[in-house]
Amino acid sequence: MPARSIKSPPTIKTPVVIDHSSPEIDRLRLVGMTRGYVGGQEVFGEGERANNVYSVISGAVRSFRVLADGRRQILDFYLPGDMFGVEIGPDHGAGAESVDDVVLLVARRLLVADDGDGAMTRRLLRLAKDDLRRSHDHVLTLGRRTACERVASFLNDLAARLERPRSLDLPMGRQDIADYLGLTIETVSRTFTRFQTIGLIQMHGRRTVELSRPNALSALCA
Amino acid sequence: MPARSIKSPPTIKTPVVIDHSSPEIDRLRLVGMTRGYVGGQEVFGEGERANNVYSVISGAVRSFRVLADGRRQILDFYLPGDMFGVEIGPDHGAGAESVDDVVLLVARRLLVADDGDGAMTRRLLRLAKDDLRRSHDHVLTLGRRTACERVASFLNDLAARLERPRSLDLPMGRQDIADYLGLTIETVSRTFTRFQTIGLIQMHGRRTVELSRPNALSALCA
DNA sequence: CGGGCGATTGAATTACATCAAATTTCGTGG
């Protein structure tokens, strides 16, 4: 995972208070500063001390682990409204980088951990369980689905998280998708073109995917 | 995922109190009844209402999800001292079955959820984060490791959880290992024999693995 | 209007799956 040419890092610092509406029920109030990142910047490294927690205001973040020889596995993508970087132990179990241009809310870890009553802890528990559920889905996909099914699932899930727009804007490149799905960039590319040939999707440029037949796509997920 | 001949289900019910020492720091006190299972019995099904939580007293439990066409992915194995089946939502996101003969502690969900102060919630948070960490390891393994590396990781991890005995007793059969590692039973079998040929391991019967060269095995995990 | 990087396409290779026996293990009953 290559060094990239870094544009001027637009590191704005402004005090901010944000209400994150966790799906359905809870609201998570976080107090901190915003910070801006250009694409491909490190937010924190694997094994780094976990002093802050983060919440995506705009853009997308990837969390990942790497093997000694450089093979990379993306564990999750975080989208606007998602919180990440919360740890129980002293340091981060995975690295995190901006996928594209990103603005994050950065809060001190201590401000989150302690709040007298257990309200915050309960929210964090809910959050952790959501992450676990997604990770289990991911395990199922990597362990038992074909390349074709993986890509279909990916588009499907992304569309679901973005509230099912007919057309979605991929924040990440093909390599990121490959590293998330446990495939190579070539296989991902081929699968996209096959989907397009079959009429499942329609690409406009390389980042915009129009889901022509969303039901057929879901059906492909097996 | 065959129906199995069920021996007389030794369903003993005895009131029990158990202290689970969570690694290092916390202790989790659970009050409930014990229940016995023979190999291959359902503890709960995917989508079933989550009325109880469970803790392994002896034996091993597998949690899993299945695709519509029957492909199965094992998400985790639970060993003595492990707690499982805790949910935030109303029902279980995965099925759970006994791997071999098992005794579980079964506690009512309500007894766990509420305890005035947030002590229990904090323990559950720690537990969820542990599960998440393991699931992330699993994603890395399924997404980016070869069959050989997967089997090595599996033996390695199992040995670590069993406090690194020189010789370990596999509670699960080859099919379970395959369904955990996203492989076929044949590939798992071939890999075991190759490891044995190379002198990495020595099998005694089909369940006992002697780790002849544990360091070489760890090195194989990449 | 180039130029460069990301993406696509093609050909050859391979790791793992599939299909099909043969063999071993281990519980059971004699």
Next chain:
DNA sequence: CCACGAAATTTGATGTAATTCAATCGCCCG
């Protein structure tokens, strides 16, 4: 204690989905 039989595992032959290697294409930015 030993023989039997079903089930689990191993082994072998073959097939194939996905990877690897190698150009080429085309989108997007300056």
